[in-house]
Amino acid sequence: METPPMIGKNIQRIRNSRKLTLNVLSERSGVSKAMLSQIESDKVNPTVATVWKIARGLNVELNDLLDTDDQPKRIFSLNPAGEEPPKLETHANGVSIRILSSMSMVEDLEMYLVSLEPHSILKSEPHYSGTQEFLTVVKGAVKVQAGENVAEIKKNDFLVYHCDVEHSIANETNQVAIVHMVVRFTPDKR
Amino acid sequence: METPPMIGKNIQRIRNSRKLTLNVLSERSGVSKAMLSQIESDKVNPTVATVWKIARGLNVELNDLLDTDDQPKRIFSLNPAGEEPPKLETHANGVSIRILSSMSMVEDLEMYLVSLEPHSILKSEPHYSGTQEFLTVVKGAVKVQAGENVAEIKKNDFLVYHCDVEHSIANETNQVAIVHMVVRFTPDKR
DNA sequence: TATTCATGTTCATTATAGTAAACTTATTTC
DNA sequence: GAAATAAGTTTACTATAATGAACATGAATA
The missing domain is CATH 1.10.260.40 (lambda repressor-like DNA-binding domains)
Structure with a gap:
């Protein structure tokens, strides 16, 4: 600052x-x-x-x-090839998703930084069976639902779940929440 | 707070x-x-x-x-099995590494939250060929070195590199840096 | 149009953050 | 062991943050 x-x-x-x-x-x-x-x-x-x-x-x-808003977002690759992944970002209903790694880098792994405004929610349909999501809360707190299971996690917490059922990440607080999300796609694991 | x-x-x-x-x-x-x-x-x-x-x-x-130091670190699993991964944490030379996911969860993926005190460095020997590391800076700024390649990344930046060479993450600033790290082990990829 | 009600602003006063200088308490130096 | 240097603390004062009350401005009601 x-x-x-x-x-x-x-x-x-x-x-x-x-x-x-x-x-x-x-x-x-x-x-x-x-x-x-x-x-x-x-x-x-x-x-x-x-x-x-x-x-x-x-x-x-x-x-x-x-806060004096800090939103500098750069993406690098240190690989020999040096390919730079796209800085994709999508917005909807107070939820913004930035794609960190893209399919071009690894075929069965994706990484996102998800930013949730107060009282916003990110809902997802069931993925292919075997898909797992790994969440690390970077800021604030969120409530995660996967099928019947629910967990409230906050800054620095980590959570894993299979996402072959309907699942959602909800920010029910009054402040912005940011979660780091890794999606692992394993076709035939169960 | x-x-x-x-x-x-x-x-x-x-x-x-x-x-x-x-x-x-x-x-x-x-x-x-x-x-x-x-x-x-x-x-x-x-x-x-x-x-x-x-x-x-x-x-x-x-x-x-x-800041009123917030170090609450909980780890959850929303999987049917419900197994809770270990809250492992190691300290050395101002670098603290918390293992988020463990091998017990996915055999070729590991996730860490690495905290680097001012002017501390985390050095790693070459991993097995094909191993990749994905860094997302959560707080502060770090300098990453992988073989001949160097990059300075800061909060919200993302970086990928192959780590079959000697590599290091250094915090050369005067404040704590925290990076989210995903290690992907792919035995025979190159 | 006067009258109430609710908004945000300005005024006069009090409480206290901020300063410079004096004071303390060690530690060093001759 | 007196003098000098350098650390943090306390004092006396000034600048201003914080308050409650008065003031303004507008919208709604009769």
């Missing part, structure tokens, strides 16, 4: 997206309405304690208010 | 590890020596701007000073 965080705009953006008034946020956070107004219009230098109270009031991580 | 961050201890820990005096850090950050002393002993509630200046002076991310 090369420049001090623009806290005011972040707070205002989130407060508006939550449809909260200054009065309500003031009650929830314990920070005066006047202070909130001044912070949002960058008239003051709030203390960490105050920003933290606001973060609690908004139900987000402190870091979400201080 | 359920409790306000303990900024003071974080700053002091990092300052000491850098062997900096209050005077030097004061010069580098532009925050008075007195303020630094009071912040470190939790006598005051610093403003975000001040903590940001200190972060710059220490050459770390703002977030590193506000």
Whole structure:
């Protein structure tokens, strides 16, 4: 972060997206309405304690208010061939999927970085039998469902499941979640 | 984060590890020596701007000073069998490697979360020919070397390389780096 | 059009973050 | 063992974060 965080705009953006008034946020956070107004219009230098109270009031991580969005995404190959895989990215319903490795690199392995906005869900139909998915939560927390099985996993947690049944990854929290996903396709394993 | 961050201890820990005096850090950050002393002993509630200046002076991310260390690491399996892989973790020279998936789960795939302290390096001898490694940087930045090839990758970057030559992952920065690593072992591919 | 109600802003005051300088406490040097 | 240097702490003061109350602005109701 090369420049001090623009806290005011972040707070205002989130407060508006939550449809909260200054009065309500003031009650929830314990920070005066006047202070909130001044912070949002960058008239003051709030203390960490105050920003933290606001973060609690908004139900987000402190870091979400201080972040200057970092979305630099480069993909490299160090292979002799040196082929550079495509930077594919798809968006839908608050879920963005970036393909890290592509089929051109390994024929039965795919890797993704899945970003889930608050209260978004990624549903998948059953894959070919034998397919496995390996999830590592990089940020936030998600609820994973595979057939009858459910698990709630959060940052740094790891989860494996067979995905020859309907499965989903849901972000039921109020902050962005990011999961690293490896899909392993093994045609005839069961 | 359920409790306000303990900024003071974080700053002091990092300052000491850098062997900096209050005077030097004061010069580098532009925050008075007195303020630094009071912040470190939790006598005051610093403003975000001040903590940001200190972060710059220490050459770390703002977030590193506000973090309340989160190291909860759970591993799950959603498979019918329900076998729970081991939470193995090894430490050496500032590099900690957590094994996510184990051989018991898939015979030719391994997944790790590698954490590298500032200025630490993970060196590996050549693996069996055909082995590939897939890196995704989760935090910070690292320099990867595989034979003659070198690449510097940072947060959200992805890198693939054949590792049948001597290779290494180095953290040459002043902050912790975390990389997600998938090792794919394919006996006879080249 | 006046009247209420709800929004966000500005004002006057108090509490406290931030500073420079003085003070302490070691450790070194002659 | 006195003087000098360098570490962190405390003091006295100034700048400003934070507050509650008053003020403005607009939308809805009669």
